Amino acid sequence: MGRPTSHGREVTGTGRSVLGRGSFVGGSGGGNRNSYGRGGGGGRSPFSLLIVVVFVIISIATGKKSNILSSILGGLSSSTNSTNSTSSGTAPMISIPTLPSSIGSTAASSISGVGSAWSGVADNRGQLDTSVHESAREKFYRPTGGDSVTVMVYMCGTDLESKHGMATKDLIEMTKANISSNVNLLVYTGGTNTWQNSVVSSSNNEIYRIADGKMNKLADDNLNTSMTDPNTLVRFIDYCKNNFSANRYQLILWDHGGGSVTGYGYDEKNPNSGSMNLAKIKAAVAQTGIKYDFIGFDACLMATTETALALSDYADYLIASEETEPGTGWYYTNWLSNLSSNTAISTLDLGKKIVDDFIDESNRSARGQSTTLSLVDLAELKATVPSSLSSFARDTASYIENNEYSKVSYARTASREFAKSSNIDQVDLVNLVYNLEQNENDPTIQSILGAVKYNRTSSNMSNSYGLSIYFPYKKLSKVDRMVQTYGDIGMDSEYTKMIQQFATLQASGQIVGGGETTPANTVTGNYQGSTSGSFSAADIDSLIASLISGSLSSESLANIGLDTSSIGFLQNRNMSDETIRNYVLSNRLDASKLQWTDRYSTPKVHLSEEEWNMVSSIEENMLLDEGSGYIDMGLDNFFEFDENGDMLADTQRAWIAIDQQPVAYYHLSTTQNGDETVTIGRVPVILNGDRANLIIIFDGEHPNGYLAGANTDYKATQTETIAKNITDIVEGDRIQFIYAYYGYDGTYLDDYKLDEEYVVGKTAPKVSYVLVKDDNQITYKFTDIYNNSYWTPALKSK
Structure with missing residues (x-):
């Protein structure tokens, strides 16, 4: 493919000084969010990525000294944008390169976090199918004309x-x-x-x-x-x-x-x-x-x-x-x-x-x-799906057994996932099968679409497409419970064995990977990347053998979210210890390579093509220096590459805000549908006294984003079920924004809460991006094919 058309970064709006309302910051109207703008992501992919980012410029006259979030915003300055700004306020054109063709479309979708709408299999919405498969049993209900x-x-x-x-x-x-x-x-x-x-x-x-x-x-x-x-x-x-x-x-x-x-x-x-x-x-x-x-x-x-x-x-x-x-x-x-x-x-x-x-x-x-x-x-489902699902499970298991685990991992992470932030590991079955097989006529796809x-x-x-399925990836601790349920409901045994096999190899990759769940180690300033790349074959063999035999320490199991009561799946696999060891040894992301070159000019991360193929996703993280620790501003999937395929650091330093208050924002999904891109994210809050997530949506009708509503965020001690969404945010609702908080030594301390609640007025809260001025660091979270997370060294604002 040729080089995609590129767009320049444009800064619009004029800054104005406004006294903050409590701990909230005043400023000019929202900027624009378009195409693959912030939250729309970039990515190493062979398809065109258009990145347009338009920021709000605001300046602060005064703010509460006790709250760093109300004082770190400022207008565009030579110190914060010296490499990209011009006297007219418009950044130079940024070219997004053609990326290695060896990274397929499924992998690219996974890495970038951008899904194509109804890709591969035709949209089945709004079409009533009155056909009846010939092998389906007679219906229990038969109309009589005088029915009760x-x-x-x-x-x-x-x-x-x-x-x-x-x-x-x-x-x-x-x-x-x-x-x-x-x-x-x-x-x-x-x-x-x-x-x-x-x-x-x-x-x-x-x-x-x-x-x-x-x-x-x-x-x-x-x-x-x-x-x-x-x-x-x-x-x-x-x-x-x-x-x-x-x-x-x-x-x-x-x-x-x-x-x-x-x-x-x-x-x-x-x-x-x-x-x-x-x-x-x-x-x-x-x-x-x-x-x-x-x-x-x-x-x-x-x-x-x-x-x-x-x-x-x-x-x-x-x-x-x-x-x-x-x-x-x-x-x-x-x-x-x-x-x-x-x-x-x-x-x-x-x-x-x-x-x-x-x-x-x-x-x-x-x-x-x-x-x-x-x-x-x-x-119809009872007559057609079990046999096709068995066939799909056997084929998938064969990929795993034949050193193609990464193919299965990419298909899983690129599939439509439901209740994504809750990590329940449910994905659309048709989308999953298509991502793996690239064949819309696959028997499993056709049986589901028929039912x-x-x-x-x-x-x-x-x-x-109408039916999801459990496929482990985010929480391996649930695999044994699901296997028990499968036995109780008579679920297909081939599918059961396959997910145990996938989970075994993933757990092996995690125990060797030694990833991080938070950016805690990056904030110390001494982080040099994971030591996993230095593990020898003997080290890996020993770790995997201990994991599979059940002799691994409780502390090591806890590091990958498991305990001795949730590792039964490790005993049900068709691969030998040696096969697993050899695969993990040959297919791992050496996180020590996640270092910045040209750190003081144009920081970038360089990986080889083989190393990029071990990357499942990339997300940007911003950390604000509060004076005694760091406030975690969440994860956005904004990143870009230069003409050499190196990932560039974000030099703009802008972040999501609600009524100009910077908030902790977590990107959930981005879908490109023709010319329109829809991005959904969440913001953790205390809503009317209860923990919840605000849902923010950017779409063609609302390019600047809007607050769509909220859903309750339950603690595991309450229920593992997922709440229906609250239908709206209404006048009088009380919102307290919350953030993860780390000490300077990298220790997680607690939730950071703003001093004052935000009370919703008659006008709906406004979503925008604000430019962060000083006292911040950015780092990038790299996730590999085993769901290990690694963080680049933090880059301080200039």
Whole structure:
């Protein structure tokens, strides 16, 4: 390919001096964020990368001395931009080089963090597939013309209700539906400390019937047990079956969801009861003896291949979301009315209505938040997916066994990942298979596309085809738990063996790599890179042998996120110790090479082509000197290369701000769709007293970025499920920005919190980039194919 067209960096706007509001900094309006601008990334890739970065220039008249964040901003000066600025304020043109063709498109996508929309496999959104595979079993539900329907909604209100009234809003939507006498709409309530209405009690779990616009209480569940206890779900279903028998049954589980590893539910009244995993859900559904028209999850992340296979013997269809759901959840009024007007409506038509209303309502009330919902034919999936998934797993295992682990690793990291910041290790299955095989006609791809009868997403989502799957990468400590679940639900044994094999080689690469989880060692000023490159073959052999035999010290295991209770997967592999040792020895990133050359002119990092092929991703980190330690400003995926393929350091020193307050920003995803690039990131905060993440989105309509909403950030001691997103940030919300904080010796100290809360006014908070003046350092986080992280030496501002 020829050299891509390059763009210059342009600085726009005029600085002005404004007194800060508390610890917040005033300044001029936001700059522009376009194409592959900050957060859009660069990368070593053979395809064109266009980087346009436009910054806000602001100057500070005064600020609180106690808060470095309110005093480190300033206008463009010769000291901070001496190599790039001109008298006109416009930087020289920057050329992005053609990169080695040996780095394929999948690897390039992984490194840059930029995904192409619907690459390789055609977009399947909005297309209702009414075909039926010839090998699929007959559907459980067969229309009779005079159908009676029992709709069961298992509504665990949890903090979604006590804090935000989300369950009450959905109950109101149900009461607005025109429910006929042939439809029994039954709701089991509980799991929350407070209901935001005057009807439902938080003292007991209760069963209601909704009809004629009212909620009529039918019974108390006097046992009042946790709603994540499968026996509670069984009691509700048995009650409905015994008292409201019908020839058509539908079950909806309403709450948080955590996907294949964690399963469904968080009961706020019983926080130590954990979630209901897939094995327990399957057992509960099986125990009742009902065959369902559909089972739906009005919860996050439950549209997984594992969920579908677990329920395939008990329901005709699954309706669920691959991604986290906005707080609005499903919209109930229309589809319940449609069902009442025609109780024999096909599940395909009814499911399409559920999906369409959810996406359309989310687009209206949860602007910009990523949404997905799919309708999956479980009868067809049961007939077609297991064999193709086995074949895919065997092929993938053969790549790992034949020294192509890196190929699998790149395919995994480049795939559409869901709830990315939560590290639940769920990726879209179609996208994963395509990234690995580069064949849209692959049997696994075709079987999944055939089973997904209807799929829609928000416009800012791509490569989300309707079903995800667990594939370990971020948290190897979950592999054993998932293997147990696979055994309980009857998951394909070939896939189980393959992920254990992948995890074994990854863990071996991690124990040898000796990477860092934080930039702590770089801030001391003495960091010279990891010593992993000096390990001899004997060292590597000894480390790997100790890991696989289970004799490695607890401290060493803890360094890679494992303990003695989570290493069972190491004993299930088809590779010898020697094969693993030889692969890791020949395929490792020597992190001692991550040094800056031309440090005092144009700092750059040089790696050989082979070394670049060991890099999985690159992210920029900024550290602010607070006076007694360093404030960590997060991770953005902005980087660029010169004509020699060397990575250049960022000389502009700009960072994300909200109402001109620099914030800790963490890039989540960037998707290029034609001429538009959509970037999503998060900002950790305390929101109205609770830990949360603000969601920031940059897209074609909002090139300067905007605050799309927030989601709750739970600690592991509360629940491993993922919260539905809060639908909006509203006037009166109290926000306290938080940052990781390190001492000068590199020790992590605590969260750094601003002194004063930011109270949202009538005008929505404004997102922009601000230019950081002095007292900062930048470093780059390099992640290798084993998910080891290494940090370059820090570069101080001039």
